[in-house]
Amino acid sequence: MQVAAETIIRAVDLSVFYSSKPAVSSVTMDVPRNQITAIIGPSGCGKSTLLRSFNRMNDLVPTATVTGQVIFEGRNIYDASVDPTEIRYLIGMVFQRPNPFPKSIYDNVAFGPRINGFRGNMDELVERSLVGAALWDEVKDRINQSALALSGGQQQRLCIARALAVEPSVILMDEPCSSLDPIATLAIEQLMHELCEQYSIIIVTHNMQQAARVSHRTAFMLTDERNTGGFLVEYDESNKIFTSPEDERTEDYITGRFG
Amino acid sequence: MALMTQGEFARRKQRRVMKGRIFYGLCLLAVMISLGMLGVLLFKIGLDGYARLSWDFIVKDIGIDWNWPFLHIDWAGPSRKPEEAGFGVALVGSVYVVGIAGITSFVLGVAAAVYLEEYAQRSGFSQAIRINIANLAGVPSIVYGLLGVEIFVRMMELGRSVLAGGFTLALLVLPLIIVASSEAIRAVPSSLREGGFGLGATRWQVVRHLVLPQAMPGILTGVILAVSRAIGETAPLIVMGALTFVPFTPGGPLDKFTVMPIQIFNWISRPQKEFHEAAAAGIIVLLVVLLAMNALAVFLRNKFQNRLEG
Numbered sequence: 001m002q003v004a005a006e007t008i009i010r011a012v013d014l015s016v017f018y019s020s021k022p023a024v025s026s027v028t029m030d031v032p033r034n035q036i037t038a039i040i041g042p043s044g045c046g047k048s049t050l051l052r053s054f055n056r057m058n059d060l061v062p063t064a065t066v067t068g069q070v071i072f073e074g075r076n077i078y079d080a081s082v083d084p085t086e087i088r089y090l091i092g093m094v095f096q097r098p099n100p101f102p103k104s105i106y107d108n109v110a111f112g113p114r115i116n117g118f119r120g121n122m123d124e125l126v127e128r129s130l131v132g133a134a135l136w137d138e139v140k141d142r143i144n145q146s147a148l149a150l151s152g153g154q155q156q157r158l159c160i161a162r163a164l165a166v167e168p169s170v171i172l173m174d175e176p177c178s179s180l181d182p183i184a185t186l187a188i189e190q191l192m193h194e195l196c197e198q199y200s201i202i203i204v205t206h207n208m209q210q211a212a213r214v215s216h217r218t219a220f221m222l223t224d225e226r227n228t229g230g231f232l233v234e235y236d237e238s239n240k241i242f243t244s245p246e247d248e249r250t251e252d253y254i255t256g257r258f259g
Numbered sequence: 260m261a262l263m264t265q266g267e268f269a270r271r272k273q274r275r276v277m278k279g280r281i282f283y284g285l286c287l288l289a290v291m292i293s294l295g296m297l298g299v300l301l302f303k304i305g306l307d308g309y310a311r312l313s314w315d316f317i318v319k320d321i322g323i324d325w326n327w328p329f330l331h332i333d334w335a336g337p338s339r340k341p342e343e344a345g346f347g348v349a350l351v352g353s354v355y356v357v358g359i360a361g362i363t364s365f366v367l368g369v370a371a372a373v374y375l376e377e378y379a380q381r382s383g384f385s386q387a388i389r390i391n392i393a394n395l396a397g398v399p400s401i402v403y404g405l406l407g408v409e410i411f412v413r414m415m416e417l418g419r420s421v422l423a424g425g426f427t428l429a430l431l432v433l434p435l436i437i438v439a440s441s442e443a444i445r446a447v448p449s450s451l452r453e454g455g456f457g458l459g460a461t462r463w464q465v466v467r468h469l470v471l472p473q474a475m476p477g478i479l480t481g482v483i484l485a486v487s488r489a490i491g492e493t494a495p496l497i498v499m500g501a502l503t504f505v506p507f508t509p510g511g512p513l514d515k516f517t518v519m520p521i522q523i524f525n526w527i528s529r530p531q532k533e534f535h536e537a538a539a540a541g542i543i544v545l546l547v548v549l550l551a552m553n554a555l556a557v558f559l560r561n562k563f564q565n566r567l568e569g
Contacts (some may be wrong), residue, residue, distance in 0.1 A: 060456060062381055089459030099450035101469060112458035115468070159454070166458055 005032035005216075006198045008170060009054060009091075011133060014068035015229065016049050022229030023049045026068065029219060029235050031170075036192055036201045038215035038238065042253070045221045046230025047204045048096075051172050054202065055091035056084040074171075079222045089116055091170040092163035095231060097179050098155035100147035100162075103138050105130075108158055112166035125165060133161035134191050153184025160191065162198075169193065173203040177210065189214050208254055212242045220250045301546075314369035316540055317347040317522075318521045336506040337522065340534030346541045349522035350548070351508040353419070353490060356518055357426025360432065361486045367429070368436030368485075369478060372479040375437070375534030376444040377466055389441070396434035403431040404495025412499060419500040422512040427495050439481020443474035476560045483556035487549055 011032040016024040022102075031037050031054075039047040045057040050059065057079060058064040065216050067077045077087045097170075109126045118125070126143075130136040139150070147158055156176060163171055171179040176241050177185040192201055192214050205211050219235040234241060234250045245251045263271070282306060285459040320333040335345020379385040406428025414563055417423040447470050471478075505517040517525075526538040 055457070057453065060453070085456075085459050085461050088457055089285060091451075095450060095453060095457070095458035099448075099454045101451065102473060111455075111468070112460075113466045115455075115458065115460045141555060146331065162454075162458065 007031065008033040008072070009113055009202075010069075010071040012069040012071065014050070014053060014066070014070060016066045017067075017229075018061065021227070023064075025229035025231050026166050027221075027232045029232060031200065032126050032195055032217065033200050034198070035210035035216040035227040036196050036203060038211035038218045039202065039204045040206075040211050040218060040253075041221035041230065042223075043232075045207075045223045046243075047221050049173050050133055050221070050230065050236075051174055051202060051204045052093075052171070054172055055093055057088070059084050059092065064188060065221055067161055068101045078146075082172045087231045089166055091172060092166055094156070094159050094163055094171065094173045094176045096175045098159050100150070100158050102146070102148060102154050104144045105147050105150070105158060106143045112162060116166060116167055123155065129165040130158075132195070133157045134187065134194075135161055142234075146246070152182075153180050153187060156184065156188060157191065160195075164195075168199065170200045170202065173201060175204050175206060176190060178206060182229050185210070208242075212232070212238060218242070220247075220253060222249060222253075253258075261347025272447070291393060292452055293361045303484060304539045304542050306539075307536055308541070308543050311536045311540035312543060316345055317350060317536075317544070318348070319345065321565060334508050334527075336450070336508075337525070338409075338506075341531045341537060342531075342536065344526065344537050346519070346522060346537070346544055348505060348508050349517050350544060351550070352505070352516040353518040355421045355509055356424045356516060357429060359491050360428035360489045361482065362518055363429035364433045364436050364485060368433050368481075369440050371433075371437050372440030372444055372478075373466055374443050377462065377470065380431045387391050387475075389454070391559055392437050396438060398500045399494075400492055401494040401498060403427060404498030406430065407495060408499055418513060418517055420513045420517045421509045424496055424516060424518070428492055429497060431492060431495060432489050435485040435488065436478075436481050439484065440474070440478045443481070444470060444476060447473045472563075479556055479560045479563065483560075485551055486552060486556075490549060490552070491520055493518075493524055496521060497524075519548070 004243050007030040011027050011029050011031075014024065014027045015022060026181070027050060039050060041047050042122075045227055052058050053066055054072075059068060066078055068078075070078060072091065074080065077084075087167045093205065094248060098113075101111060103111070106126055108128050110122050112127055113122065125139075130139065135154060136258075139156060139158075147155065150158060159168070160171075160176075180188065189210065195201060197217075203211075203215065214240045218238040218241040220233045220241065220256060223232045234245055234247045236246070241250060242254055245254065253259075262268075272380065303406075315335060317334045318332055319334055320331075322331040322333070323329060324331070334351055335346030336348035338344045375389060379388075396440045404427060407423060407430065411417045411423035412419060413427050417426075451469050451473060452465050453467045460468070505515050509516045523541045523545070526534040526541065529535075531545075
């Protein structure tokens with residue numbers, strides 16, 4: 001794990017503002033390929049905002065403005081020539097609460113490929129995606145039934161399968177386990193371990209144990225009373241962050257002294 | 260320790276219970292008054308119109324032959340003799356006019372609502388537009404009639420035709436449909452949109468595949484209300500000149516027409532008692548058509564809802 005991995009996403013002096021209020025201020029970090037990178041920090045420190053700026057989901061918030069750069073595969077995704085829909089096709093996302101579409105399980109998974117104009121074998125792709133999300137065995141007999149009938153944990157794995165079906169290179173996960181019970185959480189954590197062989201994963205989490213368990217690298221963010229927006233305090237190998245952090249504020253946070 | 264003595268508590272409790280009972284009684288009374296009025300209306304109309312109600316009142320004759328259009332229906336039309344006066348021509352006229360109005364306003368209204376909710380920036384200007392659309396729903400319908408005469412009858416030279424009438428009613432109910440559709444679209448959870456965008460969908464794909472199917476039950480409810488209103492509208496069509504004696508059903512979109520409420524109005528304003536009975540029978544037909552349309556729309560809405568929840 002100590003081997004320096006190739007970078008897939010590089011944020012350079014990235015700041016995000018809502019109206020004129022800063023939410024993230026000048027974050028610079030390299031996200032490694034085929035690893036799990038965790039972003040931790042107290043509520044309101046801008047970690048979700050940072051995550052959402054990696055696939056231009058913040059474009060959907062009319063008041064949001066982004067400065068700085070996000071370099072993905074050699075180009076700045078905020079460049080005027082870049083179409084955000086293409087970025088979201090390459091960088092998938094799993095949300096805090098499971099948000100299956102009110103359609104069948106099959107149509108949920110097939111949605112992404114269909115809208116992106118996939119013309120290959122859809123049945124095979126749907127099966128492969130559901131297997132990849134460790135959901136296939138549970139749903140293979142009721143693939144045409146409504147996705148809303150699944151349990152919360154199954155719905156979240158369906159959302160992962162839905163993201164996998166588009167075959168992105170990066171998957172962003174915004175507190176994917178926050179509405180799940182411990183068993184479903186464990187299933188998703190195991191899944192993430194398997195997924196990171198093929199995908200690069202960035203996960204925002206409130207749960208420090210989760211970050212310590214699953215991630216290779218961890219970024220710790222904070223915001224201060226002067227309202228400067230969330231900034232990066234420390235970003236390093238997870239082993240190091242959780243055993244011998246450099247910064248005193250990181251140590252205070254992971255030992256539960258504040259936050 | 261307690262807030263008050265037991266005797267005091269019991270006394271106050273009795274008063275609270277009493278107030279609750281009075282409120283319950285008032286609410287019940289309100290329902291009784293509304294339903295009672297409706298009951299009296301239905302009873303009176305039923306009594307007056309029942310005798311006139313028969314198939315002859317709607318259709319004079321049906322013929323089938325092997326030439327296009329195979330089925331010839333001779334709809335019962337108005338007559339100078341009260342016992343021969345029929346309601347079929349007005350019924351068909353209403354179906355044409357309301358059909359045109361429904362389709363036109365549905366397409367325009369939903370598209371406008373999609374624009375306002377999904378595309379327009381949330382600025383003061385768009386907020387002002389939203390409020391004014393809601394206000395338009397309260398403009399007296401006769402004003403829309405004058406607008407229709409000016410634009411459709413004169414400027415577009417459609418004459419006093421089915422098409423002009425349908426378009427006028429479409430304008431009239433458009434605000435209702437826009438407001439209802441906007442609310443239905445706004446009620447679609449944003450997590451659904453995010454899910455779509457997160458997979459690389461364009462705004463149009465998100466609207467087409469996720470937002471509209473989810474909003475459709477609500478939109479259809481708005482359309483039901485709008486069409487129900489259009490079917491009973493009289494004033495704007497009178498302004499347009501639909502009050503003329505029209506003995507034949509419209510054959511094409513540019514033909515003259517009359518509609519059910521106007522026919523009823525026409526009969527009621529005549530002195531003969533037989534015409535008044537015809538009017539009562541006409542009201543029954545109008546109510547039946549209204550109920551049937553509402554039932555159809557409720558059926559459609561439930562079907563959509565079930566499909567979503569599968």
